[in-house]
Amino acid sequence: xxxxxxxxxxxxxxxxxxxxxxxxxxxxxxxxxxxxxxxxxxxxxxxxxxxxxxxxxxxxxxxxxxxxxxxxxxxxxxxxxxxxxxxxxxxxxxxxxxxxxxxxxxxxx
Amino acid sequence: xxxxxxxxxxxxxxxxxxxxxxxxxxxxxxxxxxxxxxxxxxxxxxxxxxxxxxxxxxxxxxxxxxxxxxxxxxxxxxxxxxxxxxxxxxxxxxxxxxxxxxxxxxxxxxxxxxxxxxxxxxxxxxxxxxxxxxxxxxxxxxxxxxxxxxxxxxxxxxxxxxxxxxxxxxxxxxxxxxxxxxxxxxxxxxxxxxxxxxxxxxxxxxxxxxxxxxxxxxxxxxxxxxxxxxx
Ligand code: SF4
Ligand code: SF4
Ligand code: FES
Numbered sequence: 001x002x003x004x005x006x007x008x009x010x011x012x013x014x015x016x017x018x019x020x021x022x023x024x025x026x027x028x029x030x031x032x033x034x035x036x037x038x039x040x041x042x043x044x045x046x047x048x049x050x051x052x053x054x055x056x057x058x059x060x061x062x063x064x065x066x067x068x069x070x071x072x073x074x075x076x077x078x079x080x081x082x083x084x085x086x087x088x089x090x091x092x093x094x095x096x097x098x099x100x101x102x103x104x105x106x107x108x109x
Numbered sequence: 110x111x112x113x114x115x116x117x118x119x120x121x122x123x124x125x126x127x128x129x130x131x132x133x134x135x136x137x138x139x140x141x142x143x144x145x146x147x148x149x150x151x152x153x154x155x156x157x158x159x160x161x162x163x164x165x166x167x168x169x170x171x172x173x174x175x176x177x178x179x180x181x182x183x184x185x186x187x188x189x190x191x192x193x194x195x196x197x198x199x200x201x202x203x204x205x206x207x208x209x210x211x212x213x214x215x216x217x218x219x220x221x222x223x224x225x226x227x228x229x230x231x232x233x234x235x236x237x238x239x240x241x242x243x244x245x246x247x248x249x250x251x252x253x254x255x256x257x258x259x260x261x262x263x264x265x266x267x268x269x270x271x272x273x274x275x276x277x278x279x280x281x282x283x284x285x286x287x288x289x290x291x292x293x294x295x296x297x298x299x300x301x302x303x304x305x306x307x308x309x310x311x312x313x314x315x316x317x318x319x320x321x322x323x324x325x326x327x328x329x330x331x332x333x334x335x336x337x338x339x340x
Contacts, residue, residue, distance in 0.1 A: 006299070006306035007335045072309070075302055076266050 013068045016061040023058045043109040059102045063095045110135045111191035137186035156205035167254030171206050177256035177317045197259040213255050216272045220280040225291035241287040248282035250320050257314035263307040271307035274314035274324030281327035296335050
């Protein structure tokens with residue numbers, strides 16, 4: 001029902017956290033070094049194939065990480081099964097939609 | 110010294126209330142359980158459990174000044190005046206400080222807290238090396254007082270689905286045991302969203318255990334074993 005076994009969810013949460021942390025630090029460093037100020041510079045930065053690959057993986061890991069965190073809150077606090085299903089479905093749709101939105105933005109730069 | 114004690118008798122009281130008792134000239138070296146027994150002589154209607162008086166049986170767990178502990182090993186000198194005494198939180202109250210521990214025991218039974226041995230039975234005892242025996246230290250000493258599980262928020266929210274620190278400590282005790290033949294089944298049984306993984310490492314359990322055991326560490330060890338098994 002929640003998509004993963006207990007251990008899978010726990011492991012995914014930990015590994016995605018590591019990736020998110022590393023990429024966030026690198027990204028912050030690149031932006032700090034390059035100091036892009038206008039649209040051209042930003043879009044040049046984000047159209048680099050390495051950047052695009054890293055960010056595509058980043059968004060997928062971020063969404064999985066978010067899903068497991070939100071799922072934890074739901075499993076802890078929401079008990080009636082149909083409300084739980086409803087909220088979970090809503091969140092999955094929202095996460096998937098934001099994933100597509102992000103990937104589209106990434107491809108269009 | 111004043112004692113504010115939670116009182117509730119579902120047969121006669123509409124709602125729980127707090128009753129204050131006062132003991133004059135108490136010896137600060139006295140244990141809280143002795144104080145409660147003195148109060149019970151004044152008011153025989155006060156209900157609480159006790160047996161061994163020395164931190165062995167685990168029957169007098171209660172919430173004292175907001176912390177779950179055993180009354181029989183709690184010195185009055187450690188407490189402030191007045192003392193606030195409540196039943197262990199999170200489980201139904203039967204009367205006063207006596208709670209219904211059935212849910213707690215149910216989770217304990219769910220981990221099959223006994224050796225599941227390989228057949229046929231050996232001619233001699235099932236031997237362990239001192240190293241194998243050492244793995245059980247910090248796990249076998251639990252007296253099932255319930256102080257840990259009833260202080261665990263995850264157990265409060267899902268007492269029927271999350272096993273709670275006490276039962277998980279026992280699960281670990283049998284997973285670590287070299288003589289047990291059901292390690293894989295035990296690990297598989299725990300691998301769902303609730304039984305073990307509702308633990309968020311809040312560590313309330315570690316803070317309150319009167320036997321200084323560490324359920325959080327035991328839970329971490331089970332997780333490690335699960336990962337090892339997968340690899
Ligand atoms: S682990 Fe400690 S607190 Fe928990 S039931 Fe056992 S002895 Fe009591
Ligand atoms: S560490 Fe886990 S078992 Fe212990 S109190 Fe926290 S959530 Fe409960
Ligand atoms: S009376 Fe036995 S543990 Fe306190």
